[in-house]
Amino acid sequence: NAGVTQTPKFQVLKTGQSMTLQCAQDMNHEYMSWYRQDPGMGLRLIHYSVGAGITDQGEVPNGYNVSRSTTEDFPLRLLSAAPSQTSVYFCASSYAHPTDSGANVLTFGAGSRLTVL
């Protein structure tokens, strides 16, 4: 049981380059999300999805795109990387509570450390 798998674990980009952070879960979770963690800032929500074909913005969506074509995968795309996107990125998933989404307990991936020069 792999849980939530993120790749790559480390990546260095130059300003303006594009890349995709991959996230896959094998728990058949409906809900998936991306957070970024910056020193002294806690974790902030970038985008989330409540099911295949459905995505929505979180607190800090600018500069990032997502799509959800399957239940298992939720890739995060940086179209033109900027130094401000240097961060540790966490993907998380959970079952979607049928009536109370606030009850969801997130399972996190191991994180992807991105440096933009």
Add this chain to the structure above:
Amino acid sequence: AQKVTQAQTEISVVEKEDVTLDCVYETRDTTYYLFWYKQPPSGELVFLIRRNSFDEQNEISGRYSWNFQKSTSSFNFTITASQVVDSAVYFCALSGGADGLTFGKGTHLIIQP
């Protein structure tokens, strides 16, 4: 807007001491959930507890205990007889719906041998 405040940026104690991590939250929701996550030096995030806003009973799990007080909007976490393995960053978080968790900035707990 929701907000979670963890005023203690870093706490350092000697092994076997008890330590309390504070968490204060703000929300306009009447139904919400509070969480604690642990982030050890290896970097992963580990779920510790979830508490419903309607359940104000304190919870104990081994050396860990949680005190939820709705009157003061606090959800504090106490480790009894701390151990070096408890060294980590601890995050308190608040959820009110599908748009994810609002995290505090975390408290870095250092347990010295």
